[in-house]
Structure formats: C-alpha cells, structure tokens
Amino acid sequence: MNASVYLETFGCQMNVADSERANVRLQAAGYELSSSAEAADVIIFNTCSVRERAAHKVFTRIGEVRRQRIGREPIVGVMGCVAQLEGGSIFDASPSVSVVAGTRATDRLPELISRALKGEGRVIDLEERAGGEVWDVPATARTSKYVAFVPIIEGCNKFCTYCIVPYSRGREKSREASDIIAEINELRRHGYREIHLIGQNVNSYRPKTDSGLEGIKGATPFCRLLRAVAATGMERLKFTTSFPRDFHPDILAAIDEHENLCEWIHLPVQSGSDRVLRAMRRGHTASDYLKRIDAIRRARRNISVTSDIIVGFPGETAADFRETLKLVEEVGYDGLYIFKYSERPDTPAASLLDDVTREEKSARFMELETTQRNFQKKIYERYVGRELRVLVEGASSKSPSDKTGHSTCHKVVNFPGDGSMLGQVVNVRITVAKQNSLYGEVISAP
Ligand code: SF4
Numbered sequence: 001m002n003a004s005v006y007l008e009t010f011g012c013q014m015n016v017a018d019s020e021r022a023n024v025r026l027q028a029a030g031y032e033l034s035s036s037a038e039a040a041d042v043i044i045f046n047t048c049s050v051r052e053r054a055a056h057k058v059f060t061r062i063g064e065v066r067r068q069r070i071g072r073e074p075i076v077g078v079m080g081c082v083a084q085l086e087g088g089s090i091f092d093a094s095p096s097v098s099v100v101a102g103t104r105a106t107d108r109l110p111e112l113i114s115r116a117l118k119g120e121g122r123v124i125d126l127e128e129r130a131g132g133e134v135w136d137v138p139a140t141a142r143t144s145k146y147v148a149f150v151p152i153i154e155g156c157n158k159f160c161t162y163c164i165v166p167y168s169r170g171r172e173k174s175r176e177a178s179d180i181i182a183e184i185n186e187l188r189r190h191g192y193r194e195i196h197l198i199g200q201n202v203n204s205y206r207p208k209t210d211s212g213l214e215g216i217k218g219a220t221p222f223c224r225l226l227r228a229v230a231a232t233g234m235e236r237l238k239f240t241t242s243f244p245r246d247f248h249p250d251i252l253a254a255i256d257e258h259e260n261l262c263e264w265i266h267l268p269v270q271s272g273s274d275r276v277l278r279a280m281r282r283g284h285t286a287s288d289y290l291k292r293i294d295a296i297r298r299a300r301r302n303i304s305v306t307s308d309i310i311v312g313f314p315g316e317t318a319a320d321f322r323e324t325l326k327l328v329e330e331v332g333y334d335g336l337y338i339f340k341y342s343e344r345p346d347t348p349a350a351s352l353l354d355d356v357t358r359e360e361k362s363a364r365f366m367e368l369e370t371t372q373r374n375f376q377k378k379i380y381e382r383y384v385g386r387e388l389r390v391l392v393e394g395a396s397s398k399s400p401s402d403k404t405g406h407s408t409c410h411k412v413v414n415f416p417g418d419g420s421m422l423g424q425v426v427n428v429r430i431t432v433a434k435q436n437s438l439y440g441e442v443i444s445a446p
Pocket residue numbers: 156157158159160163164165166200201243
C-alpha cells in the first residue's frame with residue numbers, strides 16, 4: 001500500500017502555490033494525499049518565517065499532532081521558509097522531525113520522504129533545484145476550482161532591513177512569460193475565472209528571454225506581462241505584491257486598457273516616516289509613495305488600494321508614528337494589514353536596539369487600527385446601492401445560507417445564494433457595509 005501524506009500550509013500565497021506544486025509531485029510519485037493529520041503516514045508542514053509568531057506556530061502544531069498520535073508515530077517533515085533558515089537545527093529543536101526540505105527542494109520532496117520511510121534519520125535538502133525551476137501545477141491539482149495563484153517571480157533582491165524573505169527564498173528568479181501564459185490558458189480551459197499573479201515583488205519581474213512577450217509593448221517587463229496575460233482572455237486577473245519604488249505608471253495604463261485586469265493594487269508602504277523608511281532601507285520616501293497613490297487616483301478606473309504597515313520598528317518615535325497616521329489618513333486605504341515589529345534573526349534590523357516597548361507597540365497598533373477602521377467604514381459605505389461583479393467562491397463561514405466571494409476591487413462580498421452559483425460571476429447590489437465585508441443581493445446571475 002502507498003504511504004499517505006498530509007500537507008499543512010502556513011503563510012502567504014507563495015506557500016499555498018508551493019504546497020500545490022508539492023502535492024502534484026507527491027501524487028506523481030505514487031503517494032496518496034490525506035486530508036487528515038490523524039490518519040496520514042507522513043505529515044509535512046509548509047512553514048512561514050516572516051513573523052516570529054508564524055515561525056513558532058509550526059513547532060506548536062508539531063507538538064499537538066504528536067499528542068494526538070501517541071503510539072502511531074508518523075514521519076514528520078518541515079518544508080518552506082523555516083526549513084530553509086533553520087536547517088538541521090530543527091532536528092534538535094524538535095526530535096520528532098525527520099525531513100527538512102528548504103524552499104528550493106519542493107520538487108524533491110517525494111524522494112526525501114521515501115528516504116525517511118526507509119529508515120534514514122534526519123533527511124535534509126536545502127539546495128537549489130537542479131536543472132532550473134519547475135513551476136507549473138496542473139489545473140486539476142489546485143486548492144480552489146475557480147481562483148488560481150500563478151507565481152511569476154520567486155525570491156527578492158530588495159533586502160529591506162526587517163525582512164527575512166531574501167534569505168529564506170533567495171534572490172529573484174522570474175518565470176518565462178510563455179510558461180505563465182500557457183498555464184493561464186490551461187486554467188481557462190478548466191473553467192478558472194480568476195488568476196492571481198504572485199511574487200514577493202511582482203514589479204521587478206525580469207525573465208531571461210522575451211519568449212511569450214514578442215511584440216508586446218510596455219515600459220517594464222511586468223507591464224508587458226500584464227498586457228500579455230490580459231490578451232489570454234482570462235476573465236479576472238489580479239496581481240500582488242507591488243513594491244513602491246518599482247511601481248511604474250504604465251501598470252495603471254495597462255489596467256485602464258484591459259477590463260480584465262482588476263482594479264485593485266496592494267502597495268505596502270510600511271511607514272509614513274522618512275527616517276523609519278530609511279532605517280528599513282525601503283528605497284522610497286513618504287512623498288515618493290504618495291506620488292504613486294496620486295497617479296492611482298488619477299487613473300480612469302476607481303482602483304482599490306491596500307497596504308502593509310509595521311509599527312514599533314526600532315527607533316520609531318511617537319513623532320514618526322504620527323507621520324504614519326497622517327499618511328494613512330491621506331491615502332484612505334481600502335484595507336490595511338498592520339504588524340507589530342518583531343525581530344527576525346540575522347536580518348540587519350536585528351542588530352538595532354528593539355527600543356519600542358511591547359506596550360507602546362500595542363498602543364500604536366490599536367490607534368492605527370482605529371484610524372483605519374473609521375476610514376474603511378466610510379469607504380465601504382460608498383458601495384451601498386452600487387452593483388459589484390462577484391466571483392462566487394464558496395459558502396459564507398458566518399451564515400450557511402449565504403455565499404461568499406470577491407469583487408473585482410477585491411472586497412469580500414456575502415449574499416444569499418445557492419450551490420448552483422458556485423464558480424459563477426454574479427452581479428450583487430450592495431445593501432449593507434460591514435467592517436471588513438459587504439453584504440448584498442444577487443440581481444443577475446448567468
Ligand atoms: S520587498 Fe522588502 S519586504 Fe518585500 S519581500 Fe523583498 S525584502 Fe521583504
């Protein structure tokens with residue numbers, strides 16, 4: 001009988017995409033995929049190390065699973081960012097782990113598990129993929145049947161001082177456009193309606209060859225890619241994450257030209273203080289950032305903007321924090337992810353004195369959250385009475401008789417609906433604005 005593998009994913013969309021890729025390789029190698037940690041022969045955790053809490057979570061989960069499985073010890077593996085960074089020390093920290101597979105070893109996971117099943121203790125692989133990247137995931141192996149994440153670039157060269165990604169995922173590697181287009185065409189044939197082009201910094205997309213981009217105009221390779229994927233006819237295309245310094249206005253021109261490029265941009269600012277931005281080594285000032293926002297506001301379409309902010313970066317004073325509040329008020333974000341600074345070992349910021357107290361970080365977090373909540377309420381209320389095109393993705397977690405999905409401006413929209421709507425794009429008239437979602441009624445379905 002073939003061994004069964006349960007794979008649990010933490011972290012970002014990139015990790016979700018890696019897990020999909022790992023599942024494909026596992027099935028091709030003859031493993032059965034299990035949906036339960038209780039029954040599987042092998043349990044793999046695909047980990048995230050971007051925040052301290054995320055990294056700790058995996059060790060807590062390993063402990064939980066072990067307690068459930070006393071007397072039936074599974075093979076336990078750790079893959080992804082924590083594996084890449086911590087390497088062999090994971091075996092000492094958590095002796096039940098027998099496989100450690102780094103961010104570049106996803107394709108070799110089946111072979112690593114097989115060695116562990118044969119009794120080899122402490123199997124580890126942190127190397128680059130031999131023979132180049134293998135990115136593709138068949139449509140049939142995706143987590144969602146309607147929305148797919150398609151990686152276009154992996155790794156990051158920016159080295160923001162607080163960030164672990166350039167170390168855990170390595171330097172930027174872009175995927176050939178012809179590959180990306182072929183994957184999107186395949187997803188379209190399988191009925192997918194929405195694609196997210198993903199990468200830590202999609203704006204610095206730079207493939208080795210022009211394959212797939214021949215004859216396509218654009219100020220940067222990413223702008224050309226946007227026009228090329230729009231031409232596939234895929235119904236809805238979104239992309240994340242954008243980096244302010246590399247955000248070229250031609251991206252907005254492409255969005256204006258192609259209705260299927262959705263009107264949503266995630267543009268992390270991290271701080272509103274130039275002093276802190278310099279210490280973070282972001283390579284932009286608050287006013288550079290606001291110029292980008294101004295260009296977004298001047299676009300033909302009404303584009304939603306979301307962002308990330310870190311509060312309590314080392315040396316951040318009360319005055320610096322006021323600058324952040326001011327910037328948030330000026331921009332008026334549709335959504336904001338706020339994080340309290342936590343030191344990531346071996347990053348340049350880790351050598352700085354983490355001098356903002358825990359209480360102060362919490363107080364700034366709450367103040368910023370309240371500010372954002374007030375602004376967001378006003379933004380969401382503007383949608384009441386309007387119609388949004390929503391891709392129906394599943395049942396609402398709060399009310400089983402309701403369905404849920406996202407609009408093209410990436411708002412969560414809930415509404416009464418039935419199973420026949422799943423995977424369809426429906427027009428919803430918004431009746432209620434909630435804190436983080438909209439509620440409405442379907443006025444036309446296909
Ligand atoms: S751009 Fe900065 S924050 Fe984003 S992944 Fe790269 S180093 Fe990290």
